Amino acid sequence: MSWRAIHHELTRSFRKTRNPLKSPQPQPGQLSPGLSQNERLFRDLFQDCGDISFHHFNFGTPERRGLLIYQPGLVDHKTLNDSILRPLMELEARAVSTTEALGNSIIYSAGQEIATEIADISEGILSGKTALLVENSQEALLIETAGLEKRAIEESKAELTIRGPRDAFIEILQVNMALVRQRLKDPRLKFLFFPEGRRSKTKVALAYMEGITPSDLLREVKQRLEQVDMDIILDSGFIEQQIEDKWYSIFPQLQLTERPDKVAAALAEGRVAVFTDTSPGVLMAPATLNTLMHTADDYYNRWIVASFIRGFRFFASIFSIILPALYIALTSFHPDLLPTDFALAIASARQNVPFPAFIEAFILEAFIELIREAGLRLPGNLGQAIGIVGGLIIGQAAVAANLVTPLMLTVVGLTAISNFTIPNFDAAQAVRVIRFLLMIFAATLGLYGVALGIIIIFSHLVMLNSFNYSYLSPWSPLEPQDLKDSLIRLPWPAMHQRPSFLRPKQKQRLNDKRSETPHDNQT
Amino acid sequence: MIIRPKNSRRYFAIVPAVLIFIITISGCWDQIEIEQRSFVLGIGIDMLPARELKPAQIMEPGVLREQLDQILVTLEIPKTTQLGTDQNQGYRNGGSDDQSKPAWTPSITGVNISQAISEIQIRSNNQIFMGHLRLIAVGDDLARKKGLHDILAFFFRDVEIQRNIPFFIVNGQAKDLLALIPPDEKMAALYMNNITSVENFSARLFYDSIGNLATDLYEDGNALIGRVRPASTDAVSGGIAVIKDWKLAGFLSEVETLGANLLLKRINRDIITVQLDKSNWYSVRIYNVRQKVKPRWNGHELQLRYHFSSEGEIAEVPKERMITKNKNAIPRLEKLVAQQLKAAVESALMKLQHEYRTDAIGLGIYLRKHYPQIWKQVGPRWLEEFPRMKVDIRVEHKLRRMGVSL
Numbered sequence: 025m026s027w028r029a030i031h032h033e034l035t036r037s038f039r040k041t042r043n044p045l046k047s048p049q050p051q052p053g054q055l056s057p058g059l060s061q062n063e064r065l066f067r068d069l070f071q072d073c074g075d076i077s078f079h080h081f082n083f084g085t086p087e088r089r090g091l092l093i094y095q096p097g098l099v100d101h102k103t104l105n106d107s108i109l110r111p112l113m114e115l116e117a118r119a120v121s122t123t124e125a126l127g128n129s130i131i132y133s134a135g136q137e138i139a140t141e142i143a144d145i146s147e148g149i150l151s152g153k154t155a156l157l158v159e160n161s162q163e164a165l166l167i168e169t170a171g172l173e174k175r176a177i178e179e180s181k182a183e184l185t186i187r188g189p190r191d192a193f194i195e196i197l198q199v200n201m202a203l204v205r206q207r208l209k210d211p212r213l214k215f216l217f218f219p220e221g222r223r224s225k226t227k228v229a230l231a232y233m234e235g236i237t238p239s240d241l242l243r244e245v246k247q248r249l250e251q252v253d254m255d256i257i258l259d260s261g262f263i264e265q266q267i268e269d270k271w272y273s274i275f276p277q278l279q280l281t282e283r284p285d286k287v288a289a290a291l292a293e294g295r296v297a298v299f300t301d302t303s304p305g306v307l308m309a310p311a312t313l314n315t316l317m318h319t320a321d322d323y324y325n326r327w328i329v330a331s332f333i334r335g336f337r338f339f340a341s342i343f344s345i346i347l348p349a350l351y352i353a354l355t356s357f358h359p360d361l362l363p364t365d366f367a368l369a370i371a372s373a374r375q376n377v378p379f380p381a382f383i384e385a386f387i388l389e390a391f392i393e394l395i396r397e398a399g400l401r402l403p404g405n406l407g408q409a410i411g412i413v414g415g416l417i418i419g420q421a422a423v424a425a426n427l428v429t430p431l432m433l434t435v436v437g438l439t440a441i442s443n444f445t446i447p448n449f450d451a452a453q454a455v456r457v458i459r460f461l462l463m464i465f466a467a468t469l470g471l472y473g474v475a476l477g478i479i480i481i482f483s484h485l486v487m488l489n490s491f492n493y494s495y496l497s498p499w500s501p502l503e504p505q506d507l508k509d510s511l512i513r514l515p516w517p518a519m520h521q522r523p524s525f526l527r528p529k530q531k532q533r534l535n536d537k538r539s540e541t542p543h544d545n546q547t
Numbered sequence: 548m549i550i551r552p553k554n555s556r557r558y559f560a561i562v563p564a565v566l567i568f569i570i571t572i573s574g575c576w577d578q579i580e581i582e583q584r585s586f587v588l589g590i591g592i593d594m595l596p597a598r599e600l601k602p603a604q605i606m607e608p609g610v611l612r613e614q615l616d617q618i619l620v621t622l623e624i625p626k627t628t629q630l631g632t633d634q635n636q637g638y639r640n641g642g643s644d645d646q647s648k649p650a651w652t653p654s655i656t657g658v659n660i661s662q663a664i665s666e667i668q669i670r671s672n673n674q675i676f677m678g679h680l681r682l683i684a685v686g687d688d689l690a691r692k693k694g695l696h697d698i699l700a701f702f703f704r705d706v707e708i709q710r711n712i713p714f715f716i717v718n719g720q721a722k723d724l725l726a727l728i729p730p731d732e733k734m735a736a737l738y739m740n741n742i743t744s745v746e747n748f749s750a751r752l753f754y755d756s757i758g759n760l761a762t763d764l765y766e767d768g769n770a771l772i773g774r775v776r777p778a779s780t781d782a783v784s785g786g787i788a789v790i791k792d793w794k795l796a797g798f799l800s801e802v803e804t805l806g807a808n809l810l811l812k813r814i815n816r817d818i819i820t821v822q823l824d825k826s827n828w829y830s831v832r833i834y835n836v837r838q839k840v841k842p843r844w845n846g847h848e849l850q851l852r853y854h855f856s857s858e859g860e861i862a863e864v865p866k867e868r869m870i871t872k873n874k875n876a877i878p879r880l881e882k883l884v885a886q887q888l889k890a891a892v893e894s895a896l897m898k899l900q901h902e903y904r905t906d907a908i909g910l911g912i913y914l915r916k917h918y919p920q921i922w923k924q925v926g927p928r929w930l931e932e933f934p935r936m937k938v939d940i941r942v943e944h945k946l947r948r949m950g951v952s953l
Contacts, residue, residue, distance in 0.1 A: 355581040356578045360676075360679060364586075364681055367581065368627060372630035374580065470577055
């Protein structure tokens, strides 16, 4: 199979076409008038589904039978008992006959709907609603009783700030949307729903700001979300990998965050956000290399400090990509570029190390990756212990055993520390991999190889797009206006316009009342 | 394989293929681990004294060794194993406990430098690597008899060797300079390399890199080179070797070096000690030396008027009262310093004009660039005009600071 065919096949199966093998839907059909018939219908549908409860009861008169179908783990039992069962069972024999009338006047619930389709009812039950069926009715009442156990809104583990808000997204879509809505109390903030996952029936919400988000972007995201066809969606990562531009690129083309303030800021800039139910990660699009390097604190802190720290972060990320490669190239190929004292120090330290610098670097880099991975897999305190054992003891022992030089230990430590400064986790992981590639280049071609590797990385970045926006914006193509928020962040009065590379529908975002010529008040 | 840019998928397939070939097919020829290189820090080149030529030193039968124009090449190569591999102490440069030097200083004869180095190479377990050369020293014997042309040519042809390496003429044998155990450094070459920075504190010192030296020499064959005299535990680097037509003509003393540095505007600061009256020595630290030169051609001879102005502060006085009470003390002191500076310039010029008859300070080049009218008159006969030109030197010295008075 030629490369072209492979590429085509992959692209096709990834995005272009729908898989024709659809699973058989639960038998479509309507409810029948008899309660026992309906019950049999649902018992067949939920055969062997041990987690579905059927509850019989009488209301009004002993002849009037009713049936509640629900998933006990998904519903809030207090609501179920107090708001549904109690009013029904305390009901006197009045002439409330229809299901609709029951819902309208008896049951205390704001979220209820009449359903007749069996498919709708079963989906409702499986997403935490309670179905009420009564004798002699072809309708069922779907009552919102969802009360899933959820974890509290906690501080973000991956994106910490010193100054900003602490709350982070959780696994419940409704809560996540509320966290953003809290920050943008504007009816022009829209959430469009896309049911994804043929079996998981996961709700995916596309958030955007009407009047700011450019229509091209919105159309593109909608189109790609509609094309997703997968059996289950377990995390936003599933969505991300199916709507991104280039599946083969190592760089993330959507920006993942678990901070509501970041999402709100992105929406207000004119970008879009994709929420996935059951996932605390929200995807922002388009992502550029520039936005991946920003943190929320950059905007909360005062601009000089923020710019200084941000500049450092850019510097550190470059450092973490090229430092080991530079070490290999300089010691193995070009020692004349080192200061004399330093070259002699390295030479004398390496006298007892049996491996070439390249192998030495690989041993330690692989070692650091091992520590990181092990620390991640182990529970809390044990993970810290691994860090100490790995970092201090094994590192020291490796030097004592003449496996590596102390300098290499420094280089690798610096690299790892620099890598932690990259705010976006996906970008940091990309850098981890690129570092190894550059090390191979350095080991074969020296400094020339490092330069070649960097050229290859940059030519890839230049070609890369995120939702048809250039990945290197605002540097390439150059958007001079957007440089205000790139390597440095200018003070807010200088940033009165939204990033122009997005072509937002409305450009102005800030009126500086202190300046003498006020802008028209349209924000 | 034709790459058609329109067919982006094929183009896309070629990129990884090329990358794989680059990595797998390239042979890593240049890859030599850092500990497998012999870093040559210093190189000394001497004329081989005839009496030391013994049959035992004839290493290669084919080469005629009896001829006298042989050279002795000495390298200083640090023994990296002995530079302090104790992992608790790390690398220590300087402060050795024992008196032996952790360096290998092979001296081998050859008809030229490359041949001698190749002889050393077959005695070394590592690649002889010149990329970290920090000192080039040439014995005065060789500089006087054979000249510097061939030596510089070697260093310029080698791409590994940098252009900023200090070049010294050794008053004696360059071999001895490389053999010395310096006071606070392990390598003689690094010691000498660091000494060049002393130029900022003393005007009796002169040095130049081979890059600048070559610029001077290729211009007219004349140049000034720093001189160094090796001793057993240190080296005195003062004075200047005057090169005329690529060959060593003679030396300038340390006082004359001060004069030459003044002429060349290469003086940052120095201490001038003068005798104000009998048995009272005063030291003045001079700085901010400025120089103006005005040439004039009156039809038959070139007249140069140098005007120096310098500032200074008192570094040491024997009797404080002499300064504070005596109103004339400071003007007298200023005058004495100026006189001393003038004497230094005069003696340097005297030697260059009349003893060596060499325009090694680049005056001709200066005239050609800035006074082309005058150069038109004197240029064609510059070799004769330089010794007979009249020089008028004026020095003005101001004492700016008295220092702390007790």
